[in-house]
Structures are given as C-alpha cells and as structure tokens.
Amino acid sequence: MFIMAATGSAVGLGNIWKFPYITGENGGGAFVLVYLVCILLLGIPVMVAEVMLGRRGRQSPISTMRQLTSEAGLHGFWNSIGWLGVIAGLFILSFYSVIAGWALAYIPEMGKGTFQGVDPIESQLFFDTLLADKARLIGWQSLFMLMTVGVVTCGVVRGLGAAVRILMPLLFVLLLAMLVFAYREGDFAAAIKFLFWPDFSALTGRSILEALGHSFFTLSLGMGSIMAYGAYMPVGTSIGKTVLTIALLDVVVALMAGMAIFPIVFAHPGINPAAGPELLFVSLPVVFGAMPGGLAVGMLFFILVTIAAWSSAISLIEPAVAWLIEKRGFNRFTANIVLGFIAWTLGIGTVLSFNDWAGFTLGDFTFFGAMDFLTSRIMLPLTGLFVAIFVGWVMPRATPQSELDGEDSLMFSLWLWVLRYICPPAIGVVLLVGLYDTFTAAG
Numbered sequence: 001m002f003i004m005a006a007t008g009s010a011v012g013l014g015n016i017w018k019f020p021y022i023t024g025e026n027g028g029g030a031f032v033l034v035y036l037v038c039i040l041l042l043g044i045p046v047m048v049a050e051v052m053l054g055r056r057g058r059q060s061p062i063s064t065m066r067q068l069t070s071e072a073g074l075h076g077f078w079n080s081i082g083w084l085g086v087i088a089g090l091f092i093l094s095f096y097s098v099i100a101g102w103a104l105a106y107i108p109e110m111g112k113g114t115f116q117g118v119d120p121i122e123s124q125l126f127f128d129t130l131l132a133d134k135a136r137l138i139g140w141q142s143l144f145m146l147m148t149v150g151v152v153t154c155g156v157v158r159g160l161g162a163a164v165r166i167l168m169p170l171l172f173v174l175l176l177a178m179l180v181f182a183y184r185e186g187d188f189a190a191a192i193k194f195l196f197w198p199d200f201s202a203l204t205g206r207s208i209l210e211a212l213g214h215s216f217f218t219l220s221l222g223m224g225s226i227m228a229y230g231a232y233m234p235v236g237t238s239i240g241k242t243v244l245t246i247a248l249l250d251v252v253v254a255l256m257a258g259m260a261i262f263p264i265v266f267a268h269p270g271i272n273p274a275a276g277p278e279l280l281f282v283s284l285p286v287v288f289g290a291m292p293g294g295l296a297v298g299m300l301f302f303i304l305v306t307i308a309a310w311s312s313a314i315s316l317i318e319p320a321v322a323w324l325i326e327k328r329g330f331n332r333f334t335a336n337i338v339l340g341f342i343a344w345t346l347g348i349g350t351v352l353s354f355n356d357w358a359g360f361t362l363g364d365f366t367f368f369g370a371m372d373f374l375t376s377r378i379m380l381p382l383t384g385l386f387v388a389i390f391v392g393w394v395m396p397r398a399t400p401q402s403e404l405d406g407e408d409s410l411m412f413s414l415w416l417w418v419l420r421y422i423c424p425p426a427i428g429v430v431l432l433v434g435l436y437d438t439f440t441a442a443g
C-alpha cells in the first residue's frame, strides 16, 4: 500500500511534463547530472526522514509534527511549518490541475485524429489555439479538479492506489514503446548526447537551484504528502529500501520521458528544446501523428498521463483535508469542497497567465511562473530544511535509531551524517538565493 501510494504520488506531471521541459531550458546533460546528485544527496535522505516521521506519528502531517515537536520540547512556533505545507499543496495543485487539464484535452483530440500527419508547426498552432481559449482551459481544469476532489471525498484513495498498480506498469511499457519509436524515427544520438553528456558551460547557478527544487517536487517532498503516506507503513518494513525503490522508479520514468521526447525534438528543427511548458504537448503529438496506430497510442498516452497526475494531485490535497477534519471539525465533503475551491480559483490565475495575463508579470514571473517558483524554490525547500534539521539535530537520536533499526548500520550513519551536514547548508543556499530572486524580481 505504501509503495503504491507513494509511487503514485511521486510519479506524475513532474516526471513526464516538467522534467523534460526544464532539462531543455537548462541546457541538458549537466543539469540532468546535478538533478541526479540532488536526488541522491538531498531527496533520498529527506524522503527517508519524512517517511520515518510519518510512521512515527501515525496522524495527519500537521498533527504528527505538532506532537513530535512538542515531544522534543520545541516552541509552538514550529507548528507553522505544517501550515506552510498546506499552502504549498494548494498552490501546487492550482497549476497542476491546469496542466493536467491540457492532458485531458488532448485525449479526445488524439482520438479524433487531429494530429494525424501534422508537422511541428501545425502541432504548435493547435496548442496555441488551445491556450488562447480560456473557457476550454477552465473546463478541463475544472473536470480534473472534480476528479481529484471526488476521489478524496469518497475516501477511495486506496481504490485509485490499486488502479495505479496496474496502470503504472502500463505507462512504463508505453514509454518504452515510444522510446523505441523515437529511436527509429528521431535523432536518438543527439538526444542521448543532450541528456547525458554534461556540458558544464550550459550550467548556471540558477540551473543548480532549479535542479534541487525539482528533486523535491518530483519526489513529493516538503509538504507532507510522503509523511501522510508514511503513516500507513507497517513497522518492520525497511524504510531505506522502500525509499530507494520509489526514487529509482521516479528517476527512470523521468529519464524515459526525456528519451522519448528529445529525439523527436532534435529531428525537427522547428521544435525548440527550450520551448518551456509546452514541450511535451507540441513534440509528442507529432510522433503520434506519424506512428502506426498513433491514434490509439496517443489516446492511451494522455489517459495514462492524466491518471499519473490524478494520483499525484490526490496526495497534494489529502494532508490538508486530513488536517481540516482533525482540527477544525470539518467533514470530509466540506473540507474537500473548500480546499478544492481555493485551488481551483488560484488555478484560474494560471489559466490566464497563458493568455490574457501573459504580458502581466511580477518582475520576471507570470502568475504561473510565480506559483511554480514560490513552491519549488521556496516552500518545499523550506519545509525540507526544517525536516533535515529537526531529524538530524533536534530529535533525540534514539528515535531515528529505533525507527530505522533494521537498516544497515553503515547506511544509517551515512544517512544521518548527510542529513546533518550536507542537507541543511545545501538547501539553505537554495532558499536564500530563492528569496533574493523573489525580491529582486519583484523589485
């Protein structure tokens, strides 16, 4: 249950949509390398810590943190970190549902054959038309939000977990098939070179920060998703091995998405690898339009992307729902409606940032850009920093020691050392530069 739920949460738009596009924007190989290092040195240790806290507390993340911080004798101020998680979840969900809406919109288009035989220019034109159509975007965004709120309201999170168990392997197989197609029809060599040949001259300080932020985003860290699911983990299962499995699956899906997309990008000079959020939606339809059986494969692909996004979206709202129920006396239905409505309203800002408000920027950011930046670069790292310091320095050492009892003792010492000495300064730097950027961008 825990592995399925956590993998369902981790694998989502972050892997299939965001990873390829930020890799394209940040120049490829060197960025991928830094991202992998961040997963290994920061993401995995923080994930182990979050799962451990969740399993220890066995409540909603906010209550767990409240209990554990007061046990450790900390000031009540530290509870506010739970709030930050709730807000981060709503912010992420707000733009997440808009992007997932794009995937939804593509399902019927694929089926209708809109993309049969299109070239990149036509594909781009289709996408631009969709983006300009606010009503359509809001319609799909609303549908996705209803799907999310619906599942959480019915409490069938486990039901979806079971579905994910079948569909994730299917997504995997499909990505593999697309990879084979990209290998035969696209410029595979150029793509592999772009993704795996580190060209450090393309790497800027900002790219490093982006890689770190994304390593938290893609593993669902820094807002309680993983902590909430940790509460379901049976005592006696190895947290270390489970976390490694989830992280590995997550990385593999992201790299496969990259290897399916970039060969196509490089085979068509009309597609810019640094195109940004539209990369997936412009490049892949060209593939589906050209491949035999592309109509069905394309439909299936966007259905699977939607489902991957769905199981992630649930984990974005569930901690906040649990908290409203536990502490504010809401029932499940009202809690969901209230939170879903807030995220939906914020999401309108993201919809508009691709059309009416495209020219309206806060410094360097559109509304969507600001939401993305605030969450990945500030809120998630802030919570992650707190978790690292709390588990590494504040909590009595006996707690992690007993929770991680079955683990290899060398790995345990290594983990604790990284959590104490590597994570806080590294995450701290990201945070400081992130704050600096916010103020300079706003000013």
Ligand code: TRP
Pocket: 009, 010, 011, 012, 013, 014, 015, 092, 216, 217, 218, 219, 220, 221, 222, 223, 224, 225, 312, 313, 315, 316, 380
């Ligand atoms: N990890 C998911 C993805 O890559 C998104 C996600 C779900 C998330 N829950 C989260 C991101 C919690 C940050 C925090 O698509």
